[in-house]
Amino acid sequence: MATTLEKQPSTGVGSTTVASLARDWAQRAPNQIALREKDFGIWQEYSWEKTWDLIELAAHGLLALGIDVGDRVTIHAEDRPEWIILDLATVAIRGVTVGLYPTNPLAEVEYLVGDCTPKVFFAEDQEQADKVLEVDRSVAASITKILYVEPRGFGDYDDPRLMFWVDFLELGRTHREQNPAAVDQRMAAAEADDIMTLVYTSGTTGPPKGAMLSNANAAFAIDKIISETSRIPDGKGPNPSDLIVTYLPLCHVAERIFSTWTLVGAGPTLNFAESIDTVTANLREIQPTIFFAVPRIWERLHASVYIRGNDATWFKKKFFDFGLKAASIIGREKAATGGSHTFKSRLLYAIGQPLVFRAMKERLGLRRCRYAASGAAAVAPEVLEFFMGIGIPVFELYGMTENSAVATCNFAGRNKLGTVGEPYPDIGLRLDEETGEIQTKHPGNFQGYWNKPDKTAETMTSDGWLMTGDVGEWVDGTHIKIIDRIKHIIITSGGKNISPSEIENSLKTSIFVKEAMVIGDGRKFLSALVGIEPETVGDWALRKNIPYTTYRDLSEKPEVIELIQGVVSETNEKFARVENVREFRLIPKELDHEDGELTATQKLKRSSMMEMFGDLVESMYT
Amino acid sequence: MYGRPNLYTSYKQESQILPTWSQKIVLGIFLLILLAMPLDLWLTEQIPFVRFLGDNEWLPLINKVLVFAIATLGLNLLAGVAGQVSLGHAFFMGVGAVTAVFLGGQSSDNLHGLGLPIWIWLPGAGVAAALAGVIVSPVAVRLRGLYLAIVTLGLVFLGIHFGNTTWGAKFAGAPGLGRKAPKLDIRLWKEETPLINLDDDGRWLGFDVSDKAKTYFLLLGLTVIFAVMAKNIIRTRTGRALQAIRDRDIAAEVMGIPEFRYKVIAFGISSFYAGVAGALFSAALSGQVLAADFGLFFSVEFIAVLLIGGAGTTAGPLVGAFFVVMIPKFVETFTKWLDKTEGGITGKFADVALTGPEGDFGVIYTGVQTPGWQLNVFDWNIVLFGFLIIVFLIFEPLGLYGVWIRVRNYWKRWPFSY
Numbered sequence A: 001m002a003t004t005l006e007k008q009p010s011t012g013v014g015s016t017t018v019a020s021l022a023r024d025w026a027q028r029a030p031n032q033i034a035l036r037e038k039d040f041g042i043w044q045e046y047s048w049e050k051t052w053d054l055i056e057l058a059a060h061g062l063l064a065l066g067i068d069v070g071d072r073v074t075i076h077a078e079d080r081p082e083w084i085i086l087d088l089a090t091v092a093i094r095g096v097t098v099g100l101y102p103t104n105p106l107a108e109v110e111y112l113v114g115d116c117t118p119k120v121f122f123a124e125d126q127e128q129a130d131k132v133l134e135v136d137r138s139v140a141a142s143i144t145k146i147l148y149v150e151p152r153g154f155g156d157y158d159d160p161r162l163m164f165w166v167d168f169l170e171l172g173r174t175h176r177e178q179n180p181a182a183v184d185q186r187m188a189a190a191e192a193d194d195i196m197t198l199v200y201t202s203g204t205t206g207p208p209k210g211a212m213l214s215n216a217n218a219a220f221a222i223d224k225i226i227s228e229t230s231r232i233p234d235g236k237g238p239n240p241s242d243l244i245v246t247y248l249p250l251c252h253v254a255e256r257i258f259s260t261w262t263l264v265g266a267g268p269t270l271n272f273a274e275s276i277d278t279v280t281a282n283l284r285e286i287q288p289t290i291f292f293a294v295p296r297i298w299e300r301l302h303a304s305v306y307i308r309g310n311d312a313t314w315f316k317k318k319f320f321d322f323g324l325k326a327a328s329i330i331g332r333e334k335a336a337t338g339g340s341h342t343f344k345s346r347l348l349y350a351i352g353q354p355l356v357f358r359a360m361k362e363r364l365g366l367r368r369c370r371y372a373a374s375g376a377a378a379v380a381p382e383v384l385e386f387f388m389g390i391g392i393p394v395f396e397l398y399g400m401t402e403n404s405a406v407a408t409c410n411f412a413g414r415n416k417l418g419t420v421g422e423p424y425p426d427i428g429l430r431l432d433e434e435t436g437e438i439q440t441k442h443p444g445n446f447q448g449y450w451n452k453p454d455k456t457a458e459t460m461t462s463d464g465w466l467m468t469g470d471v472g473e474w475v476d477g478t479h480i481k482i483i484d485r486i487k488h489i490i491i492t493s494g495g496k497n498i499s500p501s502e503i504e505n506s507l508k509t510s511i512f513v514k515e516a517m518v519i520g521d522g523r524k525f526l527s528a529l530v531g532i533e534p535e536t537v538g539d540w541a542l543r544k545n546i547p548y549t550t551y552r553d554l555s556e557k558p559e560v561i562e563l564i565q566g567v568v569s570e571t572n573e574k575f576a577r578v579e580n581v582r583e584f585r586l587i588p589k590e591l592d593h594e595d596g597e598l599t600a601t602q603k604l605k606r607s608s609m610m611e612m613f614g615d616l617v618e619s620m621y622t
Numbered sequence B: 001m002y003g004r005p006n007l008y009t010s011y012k013q014e015s016q017i018l019p020t021w022s023q024k025i026v027l028g029i030f031l032l033i034l035l036a037m038p039l040d041l042w043l044t045e046q047i048p049f050v051r052f053l054g055d056n057e058w059l060p061l062i063n064k065v066l067v068f069a070i071a072t073l074g075l076n077l078l079a080g081v082a083g084q085v086s087l088g089h090a091f092f093m094g095v096g097a098v099t100a101v102f103l104g105g106q107s108s109d110n111l112h113g114l115g116l117p118i119w120i121w122l123p124g125a126g127v128a129a130a131l132a133g134v135i136v137s138p139v140a141v142r143l144r145g146l147y148l149a150i151v152t153l154g155l156v157f158l159g160i161h162f163g164n165t166t167w168g169a170k171f172a173g174a175p176g177l178g179r180k181a182p183k184l185d186i187r188l189w190k191e192e193t194p195l196i197n198l199d200d201d202g203r204w205l206g207f208d209v210s211d212k213a214k215t216y217f218l219l220l221g222l223t224v225i226f227a228v229m230a231k232n233i234i235r236t237r238t239g240r241a242l243q244a245i246r247d248r249d250i251a252a253e254v255m256g257i258p259e260f261r262y263k264v265i266a267f268g269i270s271s272f273y274a275g276v277a278g279a280l281f282s283a284a285l286s287g288q289v290l291a292a293d294f295g296l297f298f299s300v301e302f303i304a305v306l307l308i309g310g311a312g313t314t315a316g317p318l319v320g321a322f323f324v325v326m327i328p329k330f331v332e333t334f335t336k337w338l339d340k341t342e343g344g345i346t347g348k349f350a351d352v353a354l355t356g357p358e359g360d361f362g363v364i365y366t367g368v369q370t371p372g373w374q375l376n377v378f379d380w381n382i383v384l385f386g387f388l389i390i391v392f393l394i395f396e397p398l399g400l401y402g403v404w405i406r407v408r409n410y411w412k413r414w415p416f417s418y
Helices: A018-028 A048-064 A081-092 A106-116 A126-134 A165-178 A182-188 A215-227 A253-266 A276-286 A295-311 A314-337 A343-364 A381-389 A453-458 A500-508 A534-543 A551-556 A558-574 A606-612 A614-620 B021-036 B059-081 B089-104 B118-136 B138-142 B145-164 B166-172 B211-235 B237-247 B249-254 B259-286 B296-309 B315-340 B344-353 B377-395 B399-412
Strands: A033-039 A042-047 A072-076 A096-100 A120-123 A145-148 A162-164 A195-200 A210-214 A243-246 A269-272 A290-293 A371-374 A394-398 A428-431 A437-441 A466-475 A479-485 A513-519 A526-532 A581-586 B202-204 B207-209
Touching (some): A018 A048, A018 A081, A018 A215, A033 A081, A048 A081, A048 A182, A081 A096, A081 A182, A081 A253, A120 A126, A162 A165, A165 A182, A195 A215, A210 A215, A243 A253, A243 A290, A253 A290, A295 A314, A295 A343, A295 A534, A314 A343, A314 A381, A479 A500, A500 A513, A513 A606, A526 A551, A526 A558, A534 A551, A551 A558, A581 A614, A606 A614, B021 B211, B059 B296, B089 B118, B089 B296, B118 B138, B118 B259, B138 B259, B145 B166, B211 B237, B237 B259, B315 B377
Parallel strands (some): A033 A269, A072 A096, A371 A394, A526 A581
Antiparallel strands (some): A428 A437, A437 A466, A466 A479, B202 B207
C-alpha cells in the first residue's frame, strides 16, 4: 500500500474514530437530538443517548456474531437511522463498513460481495435481501448473517442466515450483560490506520474498486469540516443547532461526509428523508440549515421552479417573472463580486425578498439554509447563479473518494462560479505540468484499493501524490476549474483536444435535457446522444397539444427533435467551431442503473452507452 | 422548532388547534375584542364594525348569533362531520326548551315547574335532548340521506303536536301562548336574591354593563366552551370515526368502526348542543317558551347557517351564524341609509332601486306592506338566502370557511399555484 499518511502513534486509549466521537456526544449532550426519521407521519426523534445505546447494542451484537478486527460488514439499504447506527457500531469494534447502493442490481451485489467478502450483510427489506439470497453460495460463502429491519414479506423465508434487526439488538443486549466492557476494549485498541470503511467507486470505466479509508483519513476530513469555517457565509461552522436532510446514498463519500461525519464531528441533527421521491416535501418540513446536493438535484429544483412558476395564475406569474429577472441580475452581480452584494443587487434583493424570494425559498425548503453545496459532478454555473440570485448561499466544491473528498472548495466572499474553488489551506495540491491533472497529497489520501494493489499503484505518482484523474486549470492563480476526466478528453481526427463534459454540461443547462453524451474521439466532427427530461418535455408537449404515449414516442416526435435542436444550436454558439455538435440523436429510452447505462451515482457509463447505442452513433457519421 | 411549522415530532404537536404563535396571538386579540365590545372603552370605539356591534341596539342580534352558533355547532357534528342530514334539529331544541322551563320555571295551577337554578336546568335541557337523540338514533342506522331527513322531519311535527296536547301544555304552556321562560340569573339554590343578577343593568369591575351585555357575556362564554368541545370532538378519535362514517359508512365499518355506536354518539352529542341552544333561545332571546317556535323553518334555518358557513368545520357554524343573523339587519340598515341619501351616485342608485309608498319603479319597496311585484326588505332577505344557499351549494360546498381556505391556500402557495 503506497501511502503518504503520517501515522499517529498508538496511545492505548484508542485512536479517535467516528464511533468515539459519537460516544463523546452521548456523554456531552445526551438529550440533544441526533437523528430524526419520519414514521407514520411524525418525525421520530433519536437523542444522542438513545442513538449511542443503539450503537452500543449493535456493536455487541456484531461481537456476538463474531466480527473480528478488520472484518467487513455490508450495508445494503436506503438512508435510515439503522444505516448510521450499524456503520458506527462496526467502526467501534474495528470492523470495516461497506456501503452498497440500494439500486445495485443483483449482478453488482454479487460482484461486490465476492470482492469484499463480508461476514455480516445488512439488507433492509425483502427487496434487498432477495438480491443477496440469490447470490451464489460459493461467492457468498463468507456471509454468516443477513440482517433485515423491515419484517414485511419475510414470513416464509427459512434461510438460517436471516436475522431480524430487533433480535440482533437483543443478541447485543445479552452480550452486553455478559461482557459489558467488550466494546470499550475494542474502541480503546483502535489504531489511527485501521481501515474503517471501503467506499466503492462508481466504476464508470471498469468494475467498482473499493477505496480503503482509515480512521486517520476520516479524522482529517472531519477536522476540515469543523475548522474551515470561512467557507460558510456567517463564519460559523456546523454546530448542534444545524439541521441536515440526509437523502443521498450514504455509501457515497459525499453523503457520508455531509451526514455521518458531520454528525459525529459537529453534532447537528440528521433528518432522514422518507425516500428520494419525497425529498422536496421533506425539505419543506425540515427547512435544513446546511444542504448538500448533487448537480442533478440542483437542476431538478431549478426546473421545478420554472415549471411551477409558469403554471401559476396570471397575477402570481407577474410577480414570479419579476422575481426571476431580479434573481438573474442579483446572481450575475454576486457572481462577479465573489458572492458579495453590490448596491444594485442589495436594492433588488430588498424588493424581491419579501415579494417572491422568501416564499420561493420556503417552498423549496431552503429558506433557513445558511450553507449549501454542490459537488460530486460538474454543475452548470447558470443553475448556481439562479440559486445565488434568490439568496441561497451555494458553493461548488470538489473532492473524491480517494482523498476523503478533501481537495478544493469555494470560500464565502471569494466564490467563483464555474470553478470548484481554492485548495484547502495547508494541503498538498498541484497540477501536473504535462497533463494538467490534479494531484493531492495530504492525510486524507486513501490507503489503497481493496485487493487491487496494481490499481492502487496506478493512481499514485512515484513521489506519493494521488492522481485524481481530473484535468484542471488555474483560474486567476487561486481557483481551480475542472476541465474533464482525463480519460474523457476527446482527440478528434483533426488532432484537436476537446473536453466533452463542458459541452455536455452546457447542454444539460436546458431544463429539457437530462442526459447528454458528446462523441468524437477519432471522428471528423463532434456528435451527441441526448436524453430528454420526460417531465419537462412532457409538460411542454402537453402545452403544445402534442399527444404522446411513451418516452420513446415522445423523443421521436419531430417537434421534440426541433426543440432539442434549438438547445444544441444555443450551446454551439458558446463554443468554438471545432467544438460544435454537428449532429445529435435522441436516446429512445430512459437511462437506468439497472440496465447498466448509468452508475449508481447516475453517471454515464460511456463504454456501455457506445455498445448500446452504437447504431445510433454510427448513423450520425454516415 | 422555530420557523418550521410543518416539522411535527409528535402527534400531540400535529393535532394542535393553533400550531403557531401568530395564530395564538391573533385569536387572543380577537377574543379580547369580543370581551371588550359591549364595554364603554375608547379602544373599541376606534374599530369599525365593533364600534356599533356593542351598542344596545345591536347586542340582541349578537346574542342571537351566539345561540345560533351553539345550535349549529351541534348540527354540524351530526350533519357536517358524521354526514347524517337531520331536519329534526328544531325538535331537539324544543325538547331542551321545554325541559329547561320545567326544571327552572315556576309552577302554577296548570303548569309544572320545579324552580331550580340555571346550573341544573341548562345542563338538564341538554341531557334531556341528548336522551331524545339517542332514542331516535337507531333510525339512522337503517336509513340514509333523504330518508333520514324525512324521518327527522316527522319529529318536528310530533314535537309541535305534543305541545298542543293538554298533557303537553302542562309543560310547554298553552298552545299559541306559551309560558314564561326561566330566568338566566345565577343562583346557588332557590334563594330570593340571585348570586349574579342578569336581569338589570349594573356595574361590573368598574364598567357599566346593561342586562343585554350581561347576557352577551354568559352566551359568549358558553359559545367558546361549546366551540372548543366541538373542535376537540372533531380532531380526536370520535371525530375521526364520525368522518369515516360520513365518507363511506360501509368502508368505515370494515375498518372496525362500529357504525351503530358512533351514530348514537353523534345524535346524542348533537342533540345535547341543540337542547342547550333551545333552552338559551327561550331564556335569553325570546323570553318565552312556545312550542310553535320550534318548527320546520327553524330546522331549515340551521341547515342554511351550516351550508353558508361551511359544513364539517368548527369555524363554519360560527361564521355562518354571524352571516345569516346579521345580514338582514345590515341590508335593512343599508336600505334605510340609501333611502335618506340624496344626489351623487348613491342617490341615483337609490332612485333606481327603491320604491316608496308613493310609487316608483325600484324593486325594493321601503314601506311595510308590499304593493305588488316589488318586494320589501324582509322578503328580499329571504330571496337573498335562497339564492346564497344555491350559490354556495354549487360553487363552494365548504361555505364561507371554504372561501377562506381558498384565500389562504392562494397565499400559502405563493408564488406558485401548486
